[in-house]
Amino acid sequence: MLLSMQGIDKSFAGVKVLSQASLSIEPGEVMALVGQNGAGKSTMIKILTGAYSRDAGTVTFQSQAVDFRSTADSQAAGIATIYQEINLAPHRSVAENIFLAREPRNALGLVDRRKLRADAHAVLQRFKLDVDVDRALEDFGAATRQMVAIARGVTQNARLVIMDEPTSSLDEREVAVLFDTIRTLKAEGVATLFISHRLDELYTICDRVTIMRDGRTIAVSVMKDISKLELVRSMLGKELTAFTAKVRGSAEAGGAPFVEALNLSAGVRVRDVSLTIAKGEIAGLAGLLGSGRTETARLIYAADKRDGGTVKVGGSDRSYSEPADAIADGIGFVSEDRKVEGIIPEMSVRENMTLAILPRLRKSGVVDRGAQQAIVDKYIKALGVKCASPEQPIRELSGGNQQKVLLARWLCMDPRLLIVDEPTRGIDVGAKAEILRLLRSLADEGLSVLMISSELEELIAAADHVTVLSDGVSVDDITAEQLTEDRLMAAMAHQKDAAA
Numbered sequence: 176m177l178l179s180m181q182g183i184d185k186s187f188a189g190v191k192v193l194s195q196a197s198l199s200i201e202p203g204e205v206m207a208l209v210g211q212n213g214a215g216k217s218t219m220i221k222i223l224t225g226a227y228s229r230d231a232g233t234v235t236f237q238s239q240a241v242d243f244r245s246t247a248d249s250q251a252a253g254i255a256t257i258y259q260e261i262n263l264a265p266h267r268s269v270a271e272n273i274f275l276a277r278e279p280r281n282a283l284g285l286v287d288r289r290k291l292r293a294d295a296h297a298v299l300q301r302f303k304l305d306v307d308v309d310r311a312l313e314d315f316g317a318a319t320r321q322m323v324a325i326a327r328g329v330t331q332n333a334r335l336v337i338m339d340e341p342t343s344s345l346d347e348r349e350v351a352v353l354f355d356t357i358r359t360l361k362a363e364g365v366a367t368l369f370i371s372h373r374l375d376e377l378y379t380i381c382d383r384v385t386i387m388r389d390g391r392t393i394a395v396s397v398m399k400d401i402s403k404l405e406l407v408r409s410m411l412g413k414e415l416t417a418f419t420a421k422v423r424g425s426a427e428a429g430g431a432p433f434v435e436a437l438n439l440s441a442g443v444r445v446r447d448v449s450l451t452i453a454k455g456e457i458a459g460l461a462g463l464l465g466s467g468r469t470e471t472a473r474l475i476y477a478a479d480k481r482d483g484g485t486v487k488v489g490g491s492d493r494s495y496s497e498p499a500d501a502i503a504d505g506i507g508f509v510s511e512d513r514k515v516e517g518i519i520p521e522m523s524v525r526e527n528m529t530l531a532i533l534p535r536l537r538k539s540g541v542v543d544r545g546a547q548q549a550i551v552d553k554y555i556k557a558l559g560v561k562c563a564s565p566e567q568p569i570r571e572l573s574g575g576n577q578q579k580v581l582l583a584r585w586l587c588m589d590p591r592l593l594i595v596d597e598p599t600r601g602i603d604v605g606a607k608a609e610i611l612r613l614l615r616s617l618a619d620e621g622l623s624v625l626m627i628s629s630e631l632e633e634l635i636a637a638a639d640h641v642t643v644l645s646d647g648v649s650v651d652d653i654t655a656e657q658l659t660e661d662r663l664m665a666a667m668a669h670q671k672d673a674a675a
Contacts, residue, residue: 176235177202177366178223178335183232185218185390187571188563192218196232197392198385200335203364205357207377207398210387210410211604213561213573216370219387220337224249224256237334255333257324257341265313270295272312273327298326301359303352318345325353329360336360337368342376346463354380372604374403388412407604432487433623434592436475439484444470446647448484450625452592457614457624459638461631463667467647468627469511472594475625476508477501488592502531507585511597511627513574517581520570524562525551527569528580532587554583558613578610586617593617596627611637631660643667 178200185193193215200206210216221227223234225243234241236252243249246256263272270291271278279290295308304322312320321341328336338357342350357367357380369381377384378398386394386409394401394409401409432451439448445467452458460468473479475486477495486493488504495501498508510516518527529536529547536542536550551565558579562572569577578598585593595614599607607630615637618624628634634641635658643651643666651666 176200177204177237179233179235180219180223181233183219183222183234184230185215185222185227186230188567190563191390193222193229193390195392196387196390198223198368199395200366200368202334202366203361204383205361205367205369205381207381207384208368208370208387209372209377209384209406210393211573211575213389213576214387214410215390216387217339217573218390220256220339220368220370224254224337250331250333253332253334254337255328255331255335256337256339257328258339263312263320263324263327266311268309269299269306269312269315269323270308272323273298273308273330275327277331295326298330299323302326302356318349321345322349322353325356329356329365333365335366335368337370339370340372341369342371342373350376374406377406378403386410410604433489434475434625435485435487436471437485437487439471439474439486440482440647441470441474441479442482444647445474445481448642448644448647448649450642450649450652452623452625453639454623455618455621456639457618457626457637459634459641460625460627460644461634461641461663461667462644466644466667468644469596470647471644472508472596472625472627475501476506476594478508502588505589505591506594507588507590507592508594509578509581509585509596509598511600513577513581518569518577521568523566524555524560524569524572524580525565528554528565528583529587531584550587554586558583559609575607575609579613582610582613590622592623592625594625594627597629598626599628599630599633607633631663634658634663635660 176199178198180196180198183193183196184191196215196219198208198219208216218227222229225245225248236254241252243252264275267275273295274291279287279294281287292308299306299308302322302325304319306315306319312323325338325341341353345353360367369377371377381398384396384398384401384406385392386406388410431453433454434452437449440446448467448471450458450460460471462468470479474481477498477500493504495504519530525547528551533542536547548565554560555562555565560579560583561576569580572580598610598614611633614624614626626638638658639655641653641658641663642649643653643663645667653662653666
């Protein structure tokens with residue numbers, strides 16, 4: 176046995192988040208770890224890697240009892256962790272990121288730049304990634320940054336590599352390369368702990384699965400011996416049908432456009448995009464990686480400057496100079512990267528939720544705590560945010576609950592249009608359904624929603640119509656009645672005629 180975690184307990188602020196949890200991995204095994212947000216997966220990983228201390232239980236790694244006090248301790252022991260939110264140095268070069276704090280040095284003790292570049296190039300070739308290793312990491316897109324993070328992890332001579340949603344920013348080719356790399360590691364006796372909410376990936380690459388729910392290990396199974404239906408039932412403790420029914424409504428959908436974006440362009444990423452959103456409607460925005468979805472949303476929100484095109488709200492042209500203008504006009508934007516562009520991790524749930532409305536809550540320059548608390552209590556209840564208290568640091572919440580807090584931040588502003596970019600990215604199937612139902616209820620109350628999603632089933636379940644982008648151009652707009660996976664995929668591949 177490579178890793179054995181048994182009887183693990185952990186509590187935060189008196190709230191038990193792990194209770195007698197367990198996890199075991201064999202050398203060279205690819206183990207899936209699944210469960211709803213809040214099931215305890217992240218806490219187990221943080222205990223294993225030394226970020227958290229455990230309250231009870233034992234951890235054995237490579238036949239030795241261990242009690243890592245820091246992530247450096249776990250790395251030194253042979254555990255490499257690649258987190259969903261990439262934690263690298265964007266201003267440093269690709270090569271420097273791969274070998275950060277492990278740079279090759281010459282006889283004088285100085286960094287051997289030639290060897291650094293050669294070693295970085297060699298490891299990236301293993302991933303079939305051909306990039307200039309001297310360029311700053313920030314010059315590359317999310318997919319390349321993810322692959323660099325993975326390359327860094329597997330060059331640390333690890334015996335166990337932990338991958339937390341490693342494919343969330345990768346396209347199909349890059350996913351295939353990643354899986355080939357995992358198979359190579361497996362052949363070398365290196366184990367992989369694979370955390371993903373994409374069930375097809377689990378069945379493609381994993382040998383066994385450990386299922387967690389409510390802080391406990393519910394089941395461990397050989398992957399091929401458990402059906403997708405049973406897997407989801409075990410994760411949720413509920414019937415799958417409760418989460419597959421369409422949430423789409425038809426309150427005011429299909430009415431006159433409330434928001435119109437016409438012929439938007441900006442550089443090479445957005446070349447000619449048009450879309451409309453009616454009052455009380457969820458408009459979907461679909462497309463492959465690099466199609467210009469996020470860039471289009473950022474143009475509407477004035478986070479980026481447009482080269483051409485117009486944006487109309489309520490029939491009037493809008494030329495916002497910055498996001499503050501869009502916010503003042505009732506537009507909110509929940510970014511896909513909640514860690515970098517959303518939450519303030521060390522601040523509390525209360526502080527994060529009311530951050531945007533603090534000017535409204537001031538009296539003589541002092542925040543009215545009573546009014547602030549009333550708003551926080553209202554949205555914690557309305558959105559079902561699970562937290563020990565409003566004073567709990569938001570970093571301790573599950574991804575789904577962090578996302579609810581960010582939604583609440585904008586709902587406090589009473590927006591007219593809410594843009595949500597990958598609102599369910601990295602959260603479990605149960606929390607996904609909650610978020611989609613929440614968005615639907617908001618739309619039914621008159622809020623206009625622009626929802627960007629890579630998950631076709633989410634668009635089919637929630638959107639009143641979907642605008643499809645391909646290479647920065649809007650190529651199709653599909654009504655709810657015509658929404659199918661085949662139609663969406665054909666449009667995304669820019670095969671509009673074949674889809675019709």
